[in-house]
Amino acid sequence: xxxxxxxxxxxxxxxxxxxxAEYPEKPIQGYVMWGAGGALDNVxxxxxxxxxxxxxxxxxxxxxxxxTGAIALTTVANAAADGYSILFxxxxxxxxxxxxxxxxxxxxxxxxxxxxxxxxxxxxxxxSPYKTYADLIAAAKSGKTINMGSTGPGGLPYVATNMxxxxxxxxxxxxxxxxxxxxxxxxxxxxxxxVAVGLLAASTYIVGDTISGLAVISPERIESVKNVxxxxxxxxxxxxxxxxxxxxxxxxxxxxxxxxxxxxLKEAFLKSYNDPRFAEFADKMGGVKLGLTGDDARKYIEQxxxxxxxxxxxAGGAKVSPExxxxxxx
Amino acid sequence: xMNNLQYFLIPFLDWHIMGLLWGGVLAGIxxxxxxxxxxxxAVSLLISFTFSWxxxxxxxxxxxxFVGAVYGGAITAILLNIPGAPAAIAxxxxxxxxxxxxxxxxxxxxxxxxxxxxxxxxVVTLAVAAPIIANFALKFSPRDFFxxxxxxxxxxxxxxxxxxxxxxxxxxxxxxxxxVGMDPSTGELRYTFGNLNLMAxxxxxxxxxxxxxxxxxxxxxxxxxxxxxxxxxxxxxxxxTTFKKYLPLALRSSAIGVFIGALPGTGGDVAALLxxxxxxxxxxxxxTPFGQGAxxxxxxxxxxxxxxxxxxxIPMLTLGIPGDAITAIMIGALFIxxxxxxxxxxxxxxxxxxxxxxxxTISSVALFVLGLLSVRPFSKIIEIPKxxxxxxxIILSVIGTYAIQNSVTDVFYxxxxxxLGYFMRLYGYPTGPMVLGIILGPLLDSxxxxxxxxxxxxxxxxxxxxxxxPISLFLTLAIAFMLFSQTKTYRKLRGID
Numbered sequence: 001x002x003x004x005x006x007x008x009x010x011x012x013x014x015x016x017x018x019x020x021a022e023y024p025e026k027p028i029q030g031y032v033m034w035g036a037g038g039a040l041d042n043v044x045x046x047x048x049x050x051x052x053x054x055x056x057x058x059x060x061x062x063x064x065x066x067x068t069g070a071i072a073l074t075t076v077a078n079a080a081a082d083g084y085s086i087l088f089x090x091x092x093x094x095x096x097x098x099x100x101x102x103x104x105x106x107x108x109x110x111x112x113x114x115x116x117x118x119x120x121x122x123x124x125x126x127x128s129p130y131k132t133y134a135d136l137i138a139a140a141k142s143g144k145t146i147n148m149g150s151t152g153p154g155g156l157p158y159v160a161t162n163m164x165x166x167x168x169x170x171x172x173x174x175x176x177x178x179x180x181x182x183x184x185x186x187x188x189x190x191x192x193x194x195v196a197v198g199l200l201a202a203s204t205y206i207v208g209d210t211i212s213g214l215a216v217i218s219p220e221r222i223e224s225v226k227n228v229x230x231x232x233x234x235x236x237x238x239x240x241x242x243x244x245x246x247x248x249x250x251x252x253x254x255x256x257x258x259x260x261x262x263x264x265l266k267e268a269f270l271k272s273y274n275d276p277r278f279a280e281f282a283d284k285m286g287g288v289k290l291g292l293t294g295d296d297a298r299k300y301i302e303q304x305x306x307x308x309x310x311x312x313x314x315a316g317g318a319k320v321s322p323e324x325x326x327x328x329x330x
Numbered sequence: 331x332m333n334n335l336q337y338f339l340i341p342f343l344d345w346h347i348m349g350l351l352w353g354g355v356l357a358g359i360x361x362x363x364x365x366x367x368x369x370x371x372a373v374s375l376l377i378s379f380t381f382s383w384x385x386x387x388x389x390x391x392x393x394x395x396f397v398g399a400v401y402g403g404a405i406t407a408i409l410l411n412i413p414g415a416p417a418a419i420a421x422x423x424x425x426x427x428x429x430x431x432x433x434x435x436x437x438x439x440x441x442x443x444x445x446x447x448x449x450x451x452x453v454v455t456l457a458v459a460a461p462i463i464a465n466f467a468l469k470f471s472p473r474d475f476f477x478x479x480x481x482x483x484x485x486x487x488x489x490x491x492x493x494x495x496x497x498x499x500x501x502x503x504x505x506x507x508x509x510v511g512m513d514p515s516t517g518e519l520r521y522t523f524g525n526l527n528l529m530a531x532x533x534x535x536x537x538x539x540x541x542x543x544x545x546x547x548x549x550x551x552x553x554x555x556x557x558x559x560x561x562x563x564x565x566x567x568x569x570x571t572t573f574k575k576y577l578p579l580a581l582r583s584s585a586i587g588v589f590i591g592a593l594p595g596t597g598g599d600v601a602a603l604l605x606x607x608x609x610x611x612x613x614x615x616x617x618t619p620f621g622q623g624a625x626x627x628x629x630x631x632x633x634x635x636x637x638x639x640x641x642x643x644i645p646m647l648t649l650g651i652p653g654d655a656i657t658a659i660m661i662g663a664l665f666i667x668x669x670x671x672x673x674x675x676x677x678x679x680x681x682x683x684x685x686x687x688x689x690x691t692i693s694s695v696a697l698f699v700l701g702l703l704s705v706r707p708f709s710k711i712i713e714i715p716k717x718x719x720x721x722x723x724i725i726l727s728v729i730g731t732y733a734i735q736n737s738v739t740d741v742f743y744x745x746x747x748x749x750l751g752y753f754m755r756l757y758g759y760p761t762g763p764m765v766l767g768i769i770l771g772p773l774l775d776s777x778x779x780x781x782x783x784x785x786x787x788x789x790x791x792x793x794x795x796x797x798x799x800p801i802s803l804f805l806t807l808a809i810a811f812m813l814f815s816q817t818k819t820y821r822k823l824r825g826i827d
Contacts, residue, residue: 036374037658046666049381061378062736066530067512071737074526099517102526147784153517175472175783176515178595178776181658185594185651189468191784204650204672277668284670317517 023083023261024057031062031076032088033069039200043116043249044088046281050272068092070102077104081254083261091247094305095154097325098318109252110262111297113269116287118198118247120160120217125187126210133215133234136194140170148172149183149195153317156247159308160196160217162315167238187211198247203286219243224286241330245307248290266293306330337684341692347390351689354394355696362402363414365543366730369399370655377663385667390689396656397693400598400635401445401701408437409712412543412723417598417635419765420606423489424620424627431623432559434709439566440625441632442701443573444580448633449694451584452640457687464648467592472780473795477805479773482600484812488607489762496759504767507532514776527739534768536731536740540747541761543727547720548752561709579609579626580633587634591641597654598635599769605634640690647683649673
């Protein structure tokens with residue numbers, strides 16, 4: 001009996017100690033919503049170790065995949081808002097509500113930092129008859145069947161393709177792949193005519209000259225693939241209401257996490273973000289460094305949500321209208 | 331050329347890299363042998379762990395673990411009829427009967443020797459023919475992957491055992507289980523009943539651990555009075571004549587392995603199953619029939635999955651496209667270490683290619699030596715009483731399943747599959763075809779859809795594709811032959827029976 005009381009007492013003391021100790025006083029669980037080896041995983045694993053150093057406690061990274069990330073998001077949403085469960089997430093939750101995947105999305109989270117953006121780029125095989133972006137659009141307008149890769153509704157290729165279809169009033173024949181990598185592989189093998197993918201997946205092949213980049217879906221050219229023009233250069237003004245748009249990778253905590261923990265995390269990840277090694281990594285991957293925190297991060301997320309949700313809805317890929325969730329039209 | 335040789339020799343001369351490679355292989359063998367712990371999991375953990383290491387050291391330990399883990403899967407398949415990794419599913423079918431006869435030492439010895447041979451075939455092919463094979467692999471269209479998966483489905487006949495109807499039923503249920511979750515092409519939810527956990531789908535490793543691991547343990551409990559066979563460990567290393575006898579099969583199966591490994595999206599598991607089937611179809615008179623302890627039934631899958639290691643590096647190093655799940659993670663590791671894996675890798679960093687070739691060579695040698703050294707201790711496992719070893723298997727199954735994606739839901743699935751597998755065995759339904767269905771279901775489903783979408787959903791255009799592309803035509807004919815070879819007409823023509 002004595003021992004039980006003793007250990008109970010010890011437990012209470014420890015718990016009380018935990019409440020007063022400074023964050024972080026134990027390792028942090030990091031949940032990555034996409035699989036090992038993917039773009040989000042690479043970005044997260046590149047940023048986490050330095051942030052962990054700055055925090056003085058390790059960040060235990062685990063990939064919790066499935067339902068385009070909803071499993072990981074729900075796990076963190078159901079954990080305590082104490083800063084010991086953090087989410088490494090991409091843009092996918094922005095579509096959970098309209099696709100009916102989950103009632104949770106980033107509305108239940110606070111962004112710590114948006115690390116990197118992934119802009120869309122339209123690519124074709126090296127021996128493609130389409131030498132410029134205008135060629136491709138003209139061919140689509142003429143009614144020719146163009147097989148365009150996709151990764152299923154909601155993915156960056158799907159939304160980007162729908163953006164192009166809507167703006168130019170054209171129709172592509174969509175072929176769905178398991179991911180951007182497999183879509184590019186199929187492009188190299190000549191099994192599809194073109195695909196709009198994230199630059200992260202494509203830049204190494206564009207630089208290596210095994211596929212050609214026709215246009216980046218961005219207001220400005222991107223440093224790592226400087227010779228690829230923007231969509232605005234071919235069609236000035238036509239993309240204005242949709243840009244800037246792109247996928248993003250960031251770190252999130254559940255809403256209600258004490259501001260002390262949030263600030264510590266922000267500081268640590270900013271330090272990791274500003275490490276020259278991260279800049280080199282971003283450049284090699286073809287990512288655009290974001291470094292957005294607080295309201296800026298929230299604004300970026302909302303812009304992406306508005307563009308993606310409405311494009312998906314207009315293309316018939318959404319179950320519920322974005323209006324129901326008060327998502328403004330771009 | 332001299333430069334390349336120099337790069338090739340670096341790992342041989344650096345005791346640090348050497349130590350990491352040998353240590354990696356040893357750790358890999360254990361990770362592979364334990365059901366549920368997989369090479370994929372180990373390598374992804376190593377990414378964070380080796381973040382601050384020098385790149386060469388990080389790659390060394392990853393290569394070592396990769397090679398060791400593929401081999402380790404066979405050990406538990408042979409000794410306990412529980413494949414430690416998906417690539418060893420076929421190995422247990424003949425390995426376990428051998429162990430029951432007291433020939434586990436002979437089986438593992440042969441497995442180790444041919445594994446070394448096949449792994450070297452893979453490495454040499456990588457070194458001399460990587461660009462050619464990579465470019466050929468790119469030519470495989472979704473239609474061809476569909477045909478490959480269809481060919482795999484025909485394996486149900488090979489691994490189903492006794493009653494074909496029961497085998498087919500198990501296979502079909504397996505395919506249906508693989509459909510649970512989000513539709514890969516439209517995102518539509520299938521068999522999810524609004525449950526978020528079901529939306530994530532059911533991972534085939536979970537099913538494999540349950541159907542092979544737990545159900546086997548339960549079955550062995552049921553027959554726990556059966557005495558463990560005494561193992562003959564006098565002769566482990568196969569002699570030259572034995573080796574020579576299996577050489578043609580080993581070469582053929584390694585070649586299948588290298589190629590299937592090089593195809594993006596298929597790895598050692600599919601390679602091993604196809605090679606087992608190929609052996610069963612081409613070898614008419616094995617000393618012992620297949621399924622009862624044919625040594626051919628070990629040689630074929632074990633050489634195919636070792637060949638697939640070198641194969642998987644082919645598209646990774648030449649094009650930056652992963653050949654399987656582990657190389658996909660290693661591409662991530664290269665990015666994190668500031669390299670640019672892709673078509674420029676061989677041009678910007680030629681040393682990396684030769685270093686990896688060399689690391690795989692050393693890992694293969696380490697595998698051979700460490701494998702042979704551990705035959706004796708491993709073989710003792712089977713002599714441990716069932717009442718001790720089987721609970722350990724169940725505990726490891728639970729831990730391993732949880733570790734896949736830190737999900738308790740997966741553990742429940744696994745236990746469910748364990749119970750299902752137990753009753754399937756009790757009523758004579760084979761579990762192999764079900765796992766096969768779960769592995770091949772997505773390959774079949776998504777590639778069929780893709781091929782149809784590419785043909786603008788026109789059935790005529792889709793079918794025409796089978797005859798207009800040379801690769802598709804070859805695969806179509808191969809499937810037609812596989813079916814035809816089972817008919818009476820064919821047997822009469824060949825004068826068999």
